Amino acid sequence: MPDATQSPLAIYQAHLDNGDLAYQWSPKAGRAVFYPRVVCPYSASTELEWRVSRGLGTVYATTVTHPMQGAPYNIALVDCDEGFRLMSRVEEIDPMAVEIGMRVRFRLHPAEGDEAAYPVFVPANPAGKGAA
């Protein structure tokens, strides 16, 4: 493997800065890899391709965190249709109304100050319903 010019994180972040949710595809394993890395954990192959997600997924697990100060907020694990899972937050809906099985759509949470842009999700249909 030649020396890398960019880290997996930097490539992922550059995609986000373009408004895209990127993931890796492992041709050898025939499946998606997330979070981005330099070796495929399913096949040990270092051949990993970058792909851009269509941004649609399903809530796999959900919780509402109650900070000592401030409003409760959602934390969810989302299974994207391309076959990878990530931690995220479902917005534009009461955090307690986020349901397992709910279809959600990617939205960029833009960079603010020192914090880089990151992916969040919103209900895929405007009524905020549609649990599978």
Next chain:
Amino acid sequence: MSGLVRGGAAIVGAAESDLGHVADGFSVIDLMAQGIVRALDDCGLGLRDVDGLICATTQSRTSGLNLSEYLGISPAFIDTTIIGGSSFMFHVGHAMAALQFGLCNVAVIAYGSTQRSVGRRQASVREVNPYETPYRPFLPSSAYALAASRHMHEFGTTREEMAAVAVAARQWALKNPVAWEKKPLTVTEVLGARMVSYPFTVRDICLVTDGGGAIVMTSPERAKSLKKPPVYVLGHGQAITHANISSMPNLTVTGALASGKQAYTMAGLAAKDIDVVELYDAFTINTILFLEDLGFCPKGEGGRFVEGGRIAPGGTLPVNTNGGGLSYCHPGMYGLFLLIEAVRQLRGECGPRQVHGAETAIAHGNGGVLSSQSTVILGTAATI
């Protein structure tokens, strides 16, 4: 196959250090040393007999060095594997291998934490994960809450059933004079307590205390001549499935399934043969998950299983007889305390919480966010 031999090592000494809120200025190394001296006294060995030193703590980067210097020893065998609260069950396997291969003759496994005194933020510095940190999870509670949400979704497990785990733990704790919690607890109180990470209130979540301790291990031959009846390691198993909750393959099936299978196979025992059950209850869902994965009830039935006082004092399956991480103590990485309680139960030292006639015990450790699992099955001389 692990290569470890059933009954190939024994735990001969076990002790807690000071617990709860320890005296001002106590370091984690002070607590480890206190635990080691007490555990050695428990079996009649001395510091000069120790040639294997095993320890883990989040508050000393090179704890093996610091503890060796403090005790004035140069151990022939040293191991500071740290993979969360189950580290000490992994350590038991390492100690067993070291004893079997003659790398040492007497091994101590020690732990210390002052997280209540110094605060959790200082005791366990969070690592930044660019794929999780932006969502501000409360770790570990948000991660376990995600697992609970999945269990509720797939199996219909209820908050009341999870609360029953906390109530049973409290009932056991009331029989343990050194337990942190001293008052009874009801399901209604658990449900009505401050919400932390839905579905968990603060009463679904382990305590934040100081504490430490140690166990002493040696060969079965040497064990026979010591002060207390030896407790033999009959089975050992371990499994790592992930580090971060977003990478856990299936949130309702833990590595305990694999670690338990290995331990049962080595011990030649099954869940039905176990008299005392000590499970790492960092959260109420843990007890349910581990009862299932270790074969005490079918997958998905854990919620129903813990209801009606089944795992409480007087129930049919004694679980977490010291009061658990939920009500006895939880100094950050709790696994060692499960081993200490299992040893005491098998020696018949537990007074009002003693499980009568206990010959076998399981001590199951959990680390990270359901990430590292290790199962130790222990037995009295009658099981050898």
